[in-house]
Amino acid sequence: MVLERALIRIVDGQELEFERSLLAAREVIAKAPGFRSIRVLRGIESPHVYLLLIEWDSLEAHTDGFRGSELFGQWRALIGAHFDGAPLVEHYAPLPPG
Amino acid sequence: MVLERALIRIVDGQELEFERSLLAAREVIAKAPGFRSIRVLRGIESPHVYLLLIEWDSLEAHTDGFRGSELFGQWRALIGAHFDGAPLVEHYAPLPPG
Numbered sequence: 001m002v003l004e005r006a007l008i009r010i011v012d013g014q015e016l017e018f019e020r021s022l023l024a025a026r027e028v029i030a031k032a033p034g035f036r037s038i039r040v041l042r043g044i045e046s047p048h049v050y051l052l053l054i055e056w057d058s059l060e061a062h063t064d065g066f067r068g069s070e071l072f073g074q075w076r077a078l079i080g081a082h083f084d085g086a087p088l089v090e091h092y093a094p095l096p097p098g
Numbered sequence: 099m100v101l102e103r104a105l106i107r108i109v110d111g112q113e114l115e116f117e118r119s120l121l122a123a124r125e126v127i128a129k130a131p132g133f134r135s136i137r138v139l140r141g142i143e144s145p146h147v148y149l150l151l152i153e154w155d156s157l158e159a160h161t162d163g164f165r166g167s168e169l170f171g172q173w174r175a176l177i178g179a180h181f182d183g184a185p186l187v188e189h190y191a192p193l194p195p196g
Contacts, residue, residue: 003139005149019193041101041190044157051103051190053151059142092139092149095117 001036002059006052007088015048018082025078029054032071034061048084059091099134100157104150105186113146116180123176127152130169132159146182157189 036055134153141147
């Protein structure tokens with residue numbers, strides 16, 4: 001499993017529209033091969049910033065698979081208009097719980 | 099539920115020691131009132147950076163409770179020596195899954 005961590009800053013005042021658009025966008029990303037789950041959270045210190053935690057089978061499922069697919073175009077078309085700047089995306093691999 | 103997101107940069111070469119120390123530190127933080135769960139992940143693009151996702155009952159359980167407690171001193175004593183700079187900590191509130 002690989003976790004995609006996306007930080008997305010939303011245009012001031014468009015938070016609720018973004019959240020509504022995200023409902024449809026979640027349906028799109030859920031169709032991507034290798035997609036496992038998505039959690040969406042909103043910043044407490046920075047309420048314009050949303051944290052998306054997306055689990056994929058592998059790094060490639062996100063970078064080569066989803067990003068190169070038509071689904072990515074649909075995903076961005078649904079939510080991209082509300083972005084204030086480019087999302088900050090990084091990937092993380094889980095450690096064993098120990 | 100409130101999610102604490104901590105980004106911790108580790109001194110180059112001390113990653114395995116940090117991971118070992120974290121096993122003991124997890125036992126400490128698990129004793130804190132309001133603590134729910136912790137996930138630890140390691141950066142793929144930035145292998146010196148660890149992402150800690152810690153769930154608390156409330157913001158105050160972390161900021162007033164844990165940080166003001168003796169447990170926080172124990173937690174930091176176990177892992178703090180490996181930090182390269184101060185951790186970046188933010189809090190997020192979950193959106194309903196829609």
